[in-house]
Amino acid sequence: MKTNRKALLTSAALAAAAGLGAATALAQDGPIRIGVLEDQSGDFAAATMVKVHAIELAAKEINDAGGIAGRPVELVVYDTQSDNRRYQEFMRRVLQQDKVDVVFAGFSSASREAYRPIVNQFDGLAFYNNQYEGGVCDANMIVTGAVPEQQFSTLIPWMMETYGPKVYTLAADYNFGQISAEWVRQIVAENGGEMVGEEFIPLGVSQFSQTIQNIQATDADFVVTLLVGAAQASYYEQAASADVGLPMASSVNVGQGYEHKRFTPPSLKDMYVTTNYIEEIDTPASKAFVEKFRAMFPDEPYINQEAANSYIAMNLYKQMVERAGSTDHDAIRAELGKGDVCFDGPSGNVCLDPKSQHMSHTIFLAKVEADHSIAFPTVWENIAPYWLGDAGCDLTKNDPSAQYTPSSPPPAN
Amino acid sequence: MELAATLFSTAYQFGDAFAFLVISCAGLAVIFGMMGVINLAHGEFIMCGAYVTAATARAGLPLPLAILCGALVAGLVGMALERAVIRHLYHRPLDSIIATWGVSLIATQGVLIVLGSTMQGVGTPLGGVAVGDRSYSLYRLVLMGAAVALLAGLYWLFYRTRFGVVARATIERPQMARALGVDTRRVYGLTFGLGAALAGLAGGLYAPTMTMVPTMGATFMVESFVTVVVGGADIFVGAAPAAAILAAIRAGLTAWYGQLFGQIGLLVAVIVVIRILPGGLSAFIKRARR
Missing domain, CATH: 3.40.50.2300 (Response regulator)
Known part of the structure; x- marks a missing residue:
């Protein structure tokens, strides 16, 4: 009995050691973990559920094509319930406990400003895939949504x-x-x-x-x-x-x-x-996007601009990690700093601006007709997110981690 | 003409705010004001009424019937809930807060999972009417009429029918009512169902003017609780005058300084009333009558 027990203990210790070895080996080429903090319930859910689906679609496509630099993508999804406190709670969790490589987070600007200090504190990297009021000059943030x-x-x-x-x-x-x-x-x-x-x-x-x-x-x-x-x-x-x-x-x-x-x-x-995108946009790229989206999520009520931005953001992240050869944030930002990180996606060609880490967009003017069909009276091609850069935000040089507005621009050097 | 148009505009705004407060608080006035159950699922009864109204109206039922359908379904749901949960908590008011809050969370999340994050609504019927150089929604005038009719109907129900007398007796002195042969459990169940049906009616009446989402009930909660707390235990000498006073405060402040101050005014009013008249307006009016 006694020997048996000893043998058991030894084998358990061996197994643990073997497991540990396997775990360290895995960490180098294991999955790339992506945190997804979006509102799947509460006041904003109608507009944001589709963002989670867009990220799932992109993750599936990336995984089917062999992952990011050969590593599969793994999503860590939490429902933030349209509640700013949940954002803070889950942002801490994904960065500290789940140790994700990147986070896709946030709908309302209030939620973004609630979690942004936490991303800064733990030096994380977050994509904010929403149109918003502009002005966030923060090296830990990449913004794919349109700005004023x-x-x-x-x-x-x-x-x-x-x-x-x-x-x-x-x-x-x-x-x-x-x-x-x-x-x-x-x-x-x-x-x-x-x-x-x-x-x-x-x-x-x-x-x-x-x-x-x-x-x-x-x-x-x-x-x-x-x-x-x-x-x-x-x-x-x-x-x-x-x-x-x-x-x-x-x-x-x-x-x-x-x-x-x-x-x-x-x-x-x-x-x-x-x-910068809605599902009615009548280009081949947009139609193909809508088709594969509905193939995966047949009941999706509407594919909005945030869905397109989230999908684009996933592909931009893949491109930057593959170019950098690592998920290290500095290496990724070095690639972004070259100014040629672009993606030709559902809304046309878009590029990341190194100074502000915001994205250029083709802007469509959508007009709602009396029968609620959509017309596009005009389109503005390739509009750059110029304001932050012109006002003096340059994330390639320094990182103020602040939000600026026209009445409180970056301090002149 | 200019003056008449301005007067109409003021009256319309007052009536609109009054109608919203009366209609949204009627159900709560019965369940919370009369029965003393702090019902945090009030908003979800409203949502239930609104969803049923929209679904039946879009299935082809005329809107007035669809609204009644909404009220009816909410009432039945209310009676079932009373039997399953609330009945056991009449003497534990703090527990009933937790229970109804839980019901509210389950209802909101359940609807979200089953029916999705949004549902197509029914358009507002009747269109608009121009008075002077401004235009007004006719349906909102109907809502004002509905608010007044609702108060009249409830007055008739509680003071002119046998059910009303029995219900008031049961709530005032349950032991005495039981001694006189009243089935008080049944009366409690019916009264709770009535409160839920009134909430459903509110949802049905406002469904054509609002966005249909699982959380829509929440937008009624503050206003209904404020009105019932300011009003006190009685609907007619409490909630109705409270709604009138609060409507004047809200419409006036919103006209002058915008929605934010309208809301602030409403909340300041309830703080002041709770401080000066802890029993609400109805206690004050009843004392003054004596």
């Missing part, structure tokens, strides 16, 4: 030329809405227009009668709607039933929350959106 100089400097002058110079802004009351509204204000002033009104709506508000009256009390030519979340989206139905009848301009609707699919026509009639 791409969405507003195209949209607002076009709207003012088409409909007139008087603008009313309706924006969600948090950092995204406030800073986006500042951009609108500035671009309207630069183009000789006039802000006739501006109202910030707390997240979660769903009743807009009085707001509609406030808009009608002015002689606005069009309304800029920067509303976020399912509750605030009730505005369109309510404005339509009150016969407001003003054209709307937005950087977030349609391309993100596919309101034109969810609401009964014609509540979104004459909504104009600048987006």
Whole structure:
């Protein structure tokens, strides 16, 4: 009995040692672990579930083609529940406990600003695949979503030329809405227009009668709607039933929350959106993307710009790791710094800008018709995310890890 | 004309805020105000009513019938829930908070898993009407009418019918009611079902004006709890006047300073009322009557 036990112990120790050896060997060419923190429930889920699917699609394609530099991709997915605290909790978990190589995270700007200090603290690498208010100059972040100089400097002058110079802004009351509204204000002033009104709506508000009256009390030519979340989206139905009848301009609707699919026509009639991708885009690349997306996720309600950005981001990451020959963040950023990291994907050719680590985009102007079909009155090719670089952010030289706005630009050196 | 248009606009905004508060709090006023069950699943009854309304309306049922369907289904769900969970917690109000919160989480997440993150709604019917140089949604006027009709209907139910008398007696003095031969368990069940049906009705009435998502009930929660807390235990001398006062505060502040101040005003009002009148408006009005 005693010998038996001893033998057992020895063999167990041997097995453990063998396991350990195997584990160290695996760590060098084991899977590349990618953390995915996206809202799969809560107020934002309607727009963000598809991002997880896009990442799963890209991971499957990459794995089917032999992985990244021969290493398979493994996703570590957590549901952040549209809750900023969950982002902080799970960001700590994926970086400290799961030890992922890269994180794809975040929908609302509030959530991004909640997790960004944690990415900085543990020197992680995070892709933020959302359009947003711009200005994040942080070496630990790569942003594939469109920013105001791409969405507003195209949209607002076009709207003012088409409909007139008087603008009313309706924006969600948090950092995204406030800073986006500042951009609108500035671009309207630069183009000789006039802000006739501006109202910030707390997240979660769903009743807009009085707001509609406030808009009608002015002689606005069009309304800029920067509303976020399912509750605030009730505005369109309510404005339509009150016969407001003003054209709307937005950087977030349609391309993100596919309101034109969810609401009964014609509540979104004459909504104009600048987006870098939506599934209606009629190019061979876009059609192929939609086809393979629906082949994997037949019930996907809508493939929005964030889905395309997430898919592109996965491919950009693969390219940078393969070029760098490692998942080391400095090596990856050295490749990014060469300025030729590009990907020809569903939305056309896009490139990463070394100074800001943001991405260039082809910007489509999508117009919602009375029957909620989409027309594209115009397209702006290859718009660079120039503002941060021009304002003095240069991540190839230093890393302030800060967010800048037009009224608080990077300090002059 | 200018003055008339302005007056109409003010009245419309007040009526709109009043209708929202009355309709969204009626169910809670019965379950929380009368029965004393702190029902954190109130929003999910509303969501249930809205989803059933949208589904049946899109299946071809006329909207008014679809709304009644929504109320009915929410009521039945409420009665089932009362039998399964709430019934055992009448004397444990703190536990009922946890239980109803759990129900709310299960309902929201369950709908998300089963029906997806969003559902196509029904468009707002009836279109708009122009008064002066502004235009208004006709359906919102219908909602104001519905709010008033709802109060009248509840008054009739609780003060003019046998069920109403028995229900009030049961809630006021359960032992006495039982001694007089009332099946109090059944009355509790029916009353809870009524509260749930009223919440479902709120969901049905507002379904055509809102985005259909599993979390939609949450947007009603603050307003309904604030109204019931300010109102106190009685719907008619409590919740209704509370809704009127809060509607005036909200519509006024929103018109002047925007939505943010409308919300702040609402919450400051409830803090002030809780501090000065812990029993709510109904306790104050009843005391003044004596």
